[in-house]
């Protein structure tokens with residue numbers, strides 16, 4: 248053990264996360280009650296999820312399928328035989344007095360996820376379990392100070408896959424990236440909507456610190472209630488700073504569950520952590536072992552869609568986009584899908600690949616942010632974005648015209664080519680027409696011409712600007728530049 252010394256000890260951070268992924272099924276894990284959110288309290292219930300004696304749970308095969316897909320995407324071994332267990336605890340949101348989970352024989356084991364810094368994070372296991380209900384405390388924010396509590400069992404029995412990482416994460420940034428990747432993977436697979444804010448993905452972070460070089464673990468705390476990627480990063484950083492201060496002052500860390508408060512930016516103790524054996528796990532006798540057929544498993548593996556890491560690799564190495572753009576186009580599935588639809592249209596025109604990515608990631612993304620919309624809500628089809636970029640690349644229109652037309656195309660759709668023709672916005676590339684414009688601007692600005700000739704060569708920008716203005720952005724700026732440089736040197 249360490250003792251406080253004059254020089255503060257250098258600590259290493261050790262983090263493991265447990266993530267509850269709510270599987271996107273219509274029905275609950277062991278009954279036919281609906282999983283849809285937002286209904287009146289206790290209307291999505293039945294004798295099974297209300298825990299009536301004598302009722303029998305039946306496994307929802309859709310939930311099993313989604314769990315297997317996610318397990319495979321996380322490089323897990325899928326157990327040919329796994330089983331369900333009862334995890335006992337008493338709380339009013341748990342009608343049976345136990346939760347059906349998987350204890351010693353989980354469905355998925357020994358997976359991993361690679362981070363962008365090259366570190367491989369082990370995934371210990373991923374197991375199926377049912378969610379509990381929800382308590383609504385009346386008269387206060389939480390239980391403390393409330394007058395009474397109402398129980399809503401609509402959520403009881405909702406299928407979850409609990410994904411447990413090894414304590415391999417070494418910083419809040421790594422934990423954030425792990426969660427961002429996991430969220431991306433569940434969205435690519437369509438197994439969960441990945442919404443941290445609404446709780447369809449819930450992350451608990453086990454955080455401890457130990458002196459650098461030590462191989463034994465320090466005492467850990469479990470932090471809950473982080474409802475965004477940013478909150479995960481902030482909460483872990485807070486917890487690391489707090490534990491460091493305690494140890495440097497000669498104190499000891501208490502093993503406990505702590506709640507993150509996003510408003511105050513701190514974690515506070517919730518309750519002492521029950522030891523695992525307090526749950527008195529025992530096999531769920533009402534459910535048969537879960538058997539996975541090898542041939543079926545191979546077909547599921549075959550049918551997995553392209554995952555974020557594979558898309559990134561393809562954009563980087565096959566399409567030849569820079570790493571930064573490849574990453575941005577992978578971050579949301581919908582944006583990547585849109586870009587892929589463009590790629591499918593531009594086969595044989597690889598020169599368009601980069602400009603399309605640039606338009607998507609700069610001008611179109613900027614417009615989406617301003618309008619608070621996402622890529623699925625734009626009227627501009629991939630066909631028409633390709634058409635727009637082709638017009639730009641062929642110098643039929645200039646980029647200022649492209650930027651001017653974009654809001655209209657994004658809002659109303661339609662063919663950029665037709666729009667350019669209708670508005671007479673084609674780029675002026677004709678040298679003699681442009682030369683006339685240059686002559687006019689030179690004649691109108693003798694003072695600036697004199698200043699330019701006296702050495703203020705930066706004034707070239709002024710002349711170009713005047714011509715662009717006069718031509719309503721239609722003059723080809725490159726040609727203008729060349730003519731100007733020649734004429735002003737005379």
Ligand SMILES: [Zn+2]
Pocket residue numbers: 275278279280291292293294295296297404
């Ligand atoms: Zn039910």
